[in-house]
Structure formats: structure tokens, C-alpha cells
Amino acid sequence: MSELEEVCQHIHDKISSLQHMLDLSVVELPQNKMRKLGQELFGVERLMEEFEQCVGRQKEKLKHLKKIEELSHTDLEDVQHMRDNLPAHMPKKKDHLSEPVSSQSEAADVRPAQTENIRKSKKSFxxxxxxxxxxxxxxxxxxxxxxxxxxxxxxxxxxxxxxxxxxxxxxxxxxxxxxxxxxxxxxxxxxxxxxxxxxxxxxxxxxxxxxxxxxxxxxxxxxxxxxxxxxxxxxxxxxxxxxxxxx
Missing domain, CATH: 1.10.10.1890 (Ska1 microtubule binding domain-like)
Incomplete structure (x- = not known):
């Protein structure tokens, strides 16, 4: 149950309780019962204030969700446009046959077999x-x-x-x-x-x-x-x- 639904249910219960007390008001109530009725009315008033605050928060959430919906719709249109206009031929990434040797010590470690493999790859490219x-x-x-x-x-x-x-x-x-x-x-x-x-x-x-x-x-x-x-x-x-x- 959401926050708003919980507040609504609580207010409904309080109002029902007050209604029962008012139904009994035709009979003269003891002083302590009158105080109880006043407390209940004050409690309902506070609940109404809380209810208004809760409604305000829900309105802000709804406003925020609508903004998200609009942005999502815009993104969806952009993606659809990209998909419908995707070029049949996409540029290819350039091939890199070999990385440069970073230091002289690494150059010294290159074996003849590795050099031969590089030559072969260059020739086949x-x-x-x-x-x-x-x-x-x-x-x-x-x-x-x-x-x-x-x-x-x-x-x-x-x-x-x-x-x-x-x-x-x-x-x-x-x-x-x-x-x-x-x-x-x-x-x-x-x-x-x-x-x-x-x-x-x-x-x-x-x-x-x-x-x-x-x-x-x-x-x-x-x-x-x-x-x-x-x-x-x-x-x-x-x-x-x-x-x-x-x-």
C-alpha cells in the first residue's frame, strides 16, 4: 500500500470513529468522553494537514515522472531515427599491424622468429x-x-x-x-x-x-x-x- 493510500485509510478510520461518537452525542456524554472527542477532532485536523502534504509530494513525483517520460520519448525518437538512417557502409577502423617498441631493452628482446612473423603479417596485409x-x-x-x-x-x-x-x-x-x-x-x-x-x-x-x-x-x-x-x-x-x- 502506498503512502497516500495509508493516510487515506487512517483518515477514514478516524472519521468513522468520530461518526460513532457523534451518533452517541444525542445522549449526554461524560466530561472525559467530551475530551476524547476533542482529541479525536484535533487528530483528524493534523491528519488532514499530513494528507495535504502527502498529496503535494505525490504531485511532485508525478511531475518528475512526466519529465522522465518526455525525455525517454525523445531518446526513443532519436534511436528510431538513427536506426532508420543507419548508413549501409560504415567506416572501418584502421588496422595496426604492430605496436612501436617502447624502449631499447624491449627491442633487444625481439627474437628473429617474432620479426619473421611481423614481416609475414605486413606482407599479407x-x-x-x-x-x-x-x-x-x-x-x-x-x-x-x-x-x-x-x-x-x-x-x-x-x-x-x-x-x-x-x-x-x-x-x-x-x-x-x-x-x-x-x-x-x-x-x-x-x-x-x-x-x-x-x-x-x-x-x-x-x-x-x-x-x-x-x-x-x-x-x-x-x-x-x-x-x-x-x-x-x-x-x-x-x-x-x-x-x-x-x-
Whole structure:
């Protein structure tokens, strides 16, 4: 039973008691009974004051609960909006292949086997472009975007990432483990490398068409311009080949 209900019940009991006493007042009451009646009336008066205070506290609680309800409703709307507008492509956290050695003594403790493992992990690592964020997309001039949507731009970005991953999986493999087709691709990749792309990850249009199954048409060229604008890649020309280098 709540505080308010308890006070109400107590007042009801007191009033019932007074009612019985008043019903008996038709008969002349002894002096001690009259004093008892006065005490009961005074007690009821105090209870009424307590009741008013209790009602005031309950009103404050109700006011506080309404504020909480309004805040909860606002938070719920915000969460619903976030859920309905969650981007299809979220930026990925950059990979950290190895942590820097904090001291010379720690550097001295690194064994050759551990160094070899680090080399292998670096060799197997393939860089990818991070997804375009919504603010970045909105910063692209409208004439450059045309009718390309946010999701379409990130889908094209992922296609290029697929081409990069496929290419460098072949590049990182020992030539002797490759089949004839992959060896020809490996040779082509090496021939396309120039001094400016040393230790860089890049693809050419042929890679995008072959590995990502994407048509590199005028529309896709516009998407490449948008990716350059967002500093995801740059062009490197040479030998009649356009290389799209990841930044």
C-alpha cells in the first residue's frame, strides 16, 4: 500500500470513529468522553494537514515522472531515427599491424622468429579504402555527384576494394605456387608498377573490370572523380596506363 493510500485509510478510520461518537452525542456524554472527542477532532485536523502534504509530494513525483517520460520519448525518437538512417557502409577502423617498441631493452628482446612473423603479417596485409561518411558525401559538389547516391558511391568504393584485394592476394603469393593464369596476371601487375607506385596499392581499369565485374564507363569515371575529391585515391599516369592509387 502506498503512502497516500495509508493516510487515506487512517483518515477514514478516524472519521468513522468520530461518526460513532457523534451518533452517541444525542445522549449526554461524560466530561472525559467530551475530551476524547476533542482529541479525536484535533487528530483528524493534523491528519488532514499530513494528507495535504502527502498529496503535494505525490504531485511532485508525478511531475518528475512526466519529465522522465518526455525525455525517454525523445531518446526513443532519436534511436528510431538513427536506426532508420543507419548508413549501409560504415567506416572501418584502421588496422595496426604492430605496436612501436617502447624502449631499447624491449627491442633487444625481439627474437628473429617474432620479426619473421611481423614481416609475414605486413606482407599479407592488403590496404583498403575506408567508406565515405555522410558529411564527406554532402561536401562533394552537386555537379560532381550528379545522380549518384550515397549508397551507390560506397558500393563502387567496395568494388574497387574487391579488385585491390584480389590483385594483391596474387601479388603476395610466391610465383611458384601460382597457376598459369595467375602467373600471367602476376607478370602484368609487375609490369604496371613504376617508381612512383613503389610500396603503394593501386589498380587499373582492367583490374576493376576483371576482378570486380564492374563496367568502367563514363558514370564510373565520375565516381572515381568523387573518390579523388574525398581523398580516397589519386591518379598516377605513365606508360599509357592510368593507375588508381589508394591513399
Amino acid at each position: 592488403i590496404r583498403e579504402m575506408e567508406a565515405i561518411t555522410l558529411p564527406e558525401f554532402e561536401s562533394i559538389p552537386q555537379y560532381m555527384k550528379g545522380r549518384v547516391s550515397y549508397d551507390q558511391l560506397n558500393a563502387a568504393l567496395q568494388s574497387i576494394n574487391t579488385a585491390v584485394t584480389t590483385k594483391y592476394k596474387i601479388v603476395h603469393q610466391p610465383v611458384k605456387t601460382l597457376n598459369n593464369h595467375s602467373r600471367k596476371l602476376h607478370q602484368r601487375f609487375k609490369e604496371q608498377e613504376i617508381k612512383e607506385t613503389k610500396a603503394q596499392y593501386f589498380v587499373v581499369e582492367e583490374d576493376i573490370r576483371e576482378f570486380a565485374q564492374v563496367k568502367v564507363d563514363k558514370r564510373f569515371q565520375g565516381i572515381l572523380n568523387m573518390l579523388r575529391h574525398c581523398q580516397r585515391l589519386r591518379e598516377q599516369r605513365g606508360g599509357g596506363v592510368i593507375r588508381y592509387v589508394l591513399l
